[in-house]
Amino acid sequence: MNKDQINNLITFDRDHIWHPYTSMAEPLPVYPVVAADGVELELADGRRLVDGMSSWWCAIHGYNHPVINQAIKGQLDKMAHVMFGGITHEPAVCLVKKLIDITPEPLQHVFLADSGSVSVEVAIKMALQYFQTQGPKTKTRLLTVRGGYHGDTLACMSVCDPVTGMHHLFTDILPKQIFAHKPACRFDQPYNSESIDDLAGLLKANSSEIAAVIIEPVVQGAGGMWFYHPQYLVDLRELCDRHNILLIFDEIATGFGRTGKMFACQWPEISPDIMTVGKALTGGYMTLAASLTTEKVAMGISDNGGVFMHGPTFMANPLACAAACAGLDLLNKGDWASQVSEIETGLKAMLEPCRSSELVADVRVLGAIGVVEMHQPVDIAAIQKFFVDHGVWIRPFGKLIYLMPPYIISPDRLKLLCDAVTGWINLQA
Numbered sequence: 001m002n003k004d005q006i007n008n009l010i011t012f013d014r015d016h017i018w019h020p021y022t023s024m025a026e027p028l029p030v031y032p033v034v035a036a037d038g039v040e041l042e043l044a045d046g047r048r049l050v051d052g053m054s055s056w057w058c059a060i061h062g063y064n065h066p067v068i069n070q071a072i073k074g075q076l077d078k079m080a081h082v083m084f085g086g087i088t089h090e091p092a093v094c095l096v097k098k099l100i101d102i103t104p105e106p107l108q109h110v111f112l113a114d115s116g117s118v119s120v121e122v123a124i125k126m127a128l129q130y131f132q133t134q135g136p137k138t139k140t141r142l143l144t145v146r147g148g149y150h151g152d153t154l155a156c157m158s159v160c161d162p163v164t165g166m167h168h169l170f171t172d173i174l175p176k177q178i179f180a181h182k183p184a185c186r187f188d189q190p191y192n193s194e195s196i197d198d199l200a201g202l203l204k205a206n207s208s209e210i211a212a213v214i215i216e217p218v219v220q221g222a223g224g225m226w227f228y229h230p231q232y233l234v235d236l237r238e239l240c241d242r243h244n245i246l247l248i249f250d251e252i253a254t255g256f257g258r259t260g261k262m263f264a265c266q267w268p269e270i271s272p273d274i275m276t277v278g279k280a281l282t283g284g285y286m287t288l289a290a291s292l293t294t295e296k297v298a299m300g301i302s303d304n305g306g307v308f309m310h311g312p313t314f315m316a317n318p319l320a321c322a323a324a325c326a327g328l329d330l331l332n333k334g335d336w337a338s339q340v341s342e343i344e345t346g347l348k349a350m351l352e353p354c355r356s357s358e359l360v361a362d363v364r365v366l367g368a369i370g371v372v373e374m375h376q377p378v379d380i381a382a383i384q385k386f387f388v389d390h391g392v393w394i395r396p397f398g399k400l401i402y403l404m405p406p407y408i409i410s411p412d413r414l415k416l417l418c419d420a421v422t423g424w425i426n427l428q429a
């Protein structure tokens, strides 16, 4: 693209197109991307950036992957989309078989949704509908922990952290859910069982009203990039069982290897009643998510001729299912485990020095996620420009500068990402 074309594109975009969490009046700058391949994004002006974000946890196999490309092209020639009411198709059946195989054994029934937020809405509706059918009908609320993020639609917003979850403007409009303290027990320190006391008290006091607890297992993502101790989830599972409360794990960000296990719930080796997956499901190619549940919940909802009340137009889109099947085949080959482990080693070694800066509050690494938490929020436009000028794509938010590259990243490219982070911090000191 020449300079005029680039300027026209940016001007039209600025005047007419909303970007995530931005103002129409004073939008942040955007960088036009024309291609993406492997771990690199190509800007319209020809510059190439090493991607540290995997397009928000999604592009785990890298961009323009020949296997996923071929799966989509093959499917496109047969059928791009067809309604899922009264119809089924091989890509959906193939995908659900694979999902059932790699997720915890009790999860046997799958709803294919069209985005992460929708799959969380579906999970919440499953829990609520289960108790409307099975009783007690008073169980109409959810409990969650502070620091969580579950998406941007209304029910999702009601269980996001009221402050860091980006939805505080809606507090008076949303259903009133119950919030326990954020799990204070760090992943990398001995478990302190007192960290679940607050939640245990709230569950006990409100058990007649609570249908489900929803939580991101082990890693809280967009609500604060916080890693907590897996034992917390063992205690939580036991509490939910004791009080007849369903447990929903939101694995949309953590699923498919990102934390070093295929699913984060495999750290404590426990299984939820309902689980959501999305993001990396299609290798970042297309929007698709799933809500999985147990025989007990699925049949509980379906008792006495009950039907589950959800059915999006693009449910089980065949192109997305084909991309997901190919992406899961790549994962099943198993290279991801050593790739993630190598990224973890690299991130630990190369981000740890940031801790010595007085501007830095904490450094934490788990699997292919590296986080540098600053004391103060960063100036997004300025830091973004610095990173682009240094040949990397890293998109911080609030006080958090974090890396979660595609699993296929090479050690030298990972070093470029980490050098850019340390370089920026050194410049501020």
Ligand code: PLP
Residues within 6 Å of the ligand: 115, 116, 117, 118, 120, 149, 150, 151, 152, 216, 221, 222, 250, 251, 252, 253, 254, 278, 279
């Ligand atoms: N749940 C979690 C844990 C997420 O991280 C996200 C997105 O960041 C969502 C749900 C919402 O997914 P989507 O953006 O696909 O609607």
